[in-house]
Amino acid sequence: MTKKTDATRQTDAAHPAGTSTYTLAEVLEILAGGRLPLRFTAYDGSSAGPPDAPLGLDLKSPRGTTYLATGRGDLGLARAYIAGDLDIDGVHPGDPYELLKALADSLVFTRPSPRMMLDIIRSIGVEHLRPIAPPPEETPARWRRIAGGLRHSKGRDAEAIHHHYDVSNTFYEWVLGPSMTYTCACYPTDAASLDEAQENKYRLVFEKLRLKPGDRLLDVGCGWGGMVRYAARRGVRALGVTLSTEQTRWAKRTIEEEGLSGLAEVRYGDYRDIRESGFDAVSSIGLLEHIGVHNYPSYFEFLQSRLRAGGLLLNHCITRPENRTKAAAHGFIDRYVFPDGELTGSGRIISEAQDVGLEVLHEENLREHYALTLRDWCANLVEHWDEAVDEVGLPTAKVWGLYMAGSRLAFENNGIQLHQVLMQKPAGNEAGRLPLRPWWTP
Structure with missing residues (x-):
């Protein structure tokens, strides 16, 4: 059973499972267990995290939501950022070290309950769970590179x-x-x-x-x-x-x-x-x-x-x-x-x-x-x-x-x-x- 944080319990109380609609900021707070180390703002007008934090992320478009929802591991974050759908604040794009360090040190994602996960999917929209074309700077998946020959040929x-x-x-x-x-x-x-x-x-x-x-x-x-x-x-x-x-x-x-x-x-x-x-x-x-x-x-x-x-x-x-x-x-x-x-x-x-x-x-x-x-x-x-x-x-x-x-x-x-x-x-x-x-x- 997933252990709930205070932030998750508060969200549960405000939005009873099975009947809830969450903002994008609330979704992130749920997934982060209420422990966001930076400011987060989104195109739907919602925000989360310490408002006076020196570092921040700004989700600018629905396409960015699709990238985040469909990219496994660090790939979704990278796609949204490289495509311009996710902006960073408080660091230079040539050296986002401090932002990455803050995320690595403090951000730990938790697994919501199955009922809450259904509410999250409903909130962000099923359409955002269908993968879309990545930024053109991305190379194809390994299994699609066979046209260039076997790996390490x-x-x-x-x-x-x-x-x-x-x-x-x-x-x-x-x-x-x-x-x-x-x-x-x-x-x-x-x-x-x-x-x-x-x-x-x-x-x-x-x-x-x-x-x-x-x-x-x-x-x-x-x-x-x-x-x-x-x-x-x-x-x-x-x-x-x-x-x-x-x-x-x-x-x-x-x-x-x-x-x-x-x-x-x-x-x-x-x-x-x-x-x-x-x-x-x-x-x-x-x-x-x-x-x-x-x-x-x-x-x-x-x-x-x-x-x-x-x-x-x-x-x-x-x-x-x-x-x-x-x-x-x-x-x-x-x-x-x-x-x-x-x-x-x-x-x-x-x-x-x-x-x-x-x-x-x-x-x-x-x-x-x-x-x-x-x-x-x-x-x-x-x-x-x-x-x-x-x-x-x-x-x-x-x-x-x-x-x-x-x-x-x-x-x-x-x-x-x-x-x-x-x-x-x-x-x-x-x-x-x-x-x-x-x-x-x-």
Whole structure:
């Protein structure tokens, strides 16, 4: 039996079950158990929550009600917000972190009694329970993406990467800053800037891989070529590969402008099409999330095959804090941000790497660093909000603010983590030996 709060009992008394009609605000109060942490107003003239609360939501249209009623989990809220049917108050759309935090900390939905649920349905209207077309920024459900091929086939992976990474290089320059690095930074101090932290991350990867002038590095999922250029500036011959045409174009131009063409190369293509081998090191920074858990064995086998004996592999990716949850993402993240993305725990990653013969040497969790990285990306989006909206449109800019602020909260709350795992292809001789105790400064 559902436990009733004082607010629910008061609503019951005012509206006897089976005969009642509720306003939209009353419906929300019932579902929230009378514990709304913010102001809520709706197009039917009703309101709920503390009237002097600094944060608020405004439901502006019947279409928004349909989105909220038919979207499972966070998808309904996202659809209404992105479509412009739900406004937020008290926070900037480029960084709605404080509003999301208030909702996560205080809002717990309760299940009404069956009779009250019938009254709620009658009040909002049965017509609002029929799904409608989502905003055009949303990708189809996973089962409808089969036209692009099976999940994690080369064609479908290319479509997923295009959806997220080919938004606009100009937009990414505003959000990511001069480093054009779209992966977790490593902050040497609390006062470090985003660019200092990204440079420090590349230094950490470089030193973990024990790279030196004349070595060969393969960087899979290389983005805009940040790791490739960092290594090339230090005399390493670096090859990067990405499935984003926009990233490839930007990286090629920047490599030429920086005079690194003799050492650095970025190619458009799937990492599985790399034919060269014998690399001294492989870096994979932010790629594994797009691979698919069932592909981990072939992924690690392939990267190991590109290494010389004794070569090193560093895998840097977002993970879950445990290894039991189903890997596939759902809701807002899958439909608007990373189609077909999958996350699992660091234990699963390490096991799969070991099972193909790689020796795991070191691993660490940079969870708190990713929360700081997202904080700084949101600050950049807020600073360049008007230009970003002009470049990609208001709905897409909203998606990014919502996604980054929500991800920051997830990293802070240990809902997700960021692990770096360092591995070695066994050498069987002295040529592949590392120091007895490698030491890396942060």
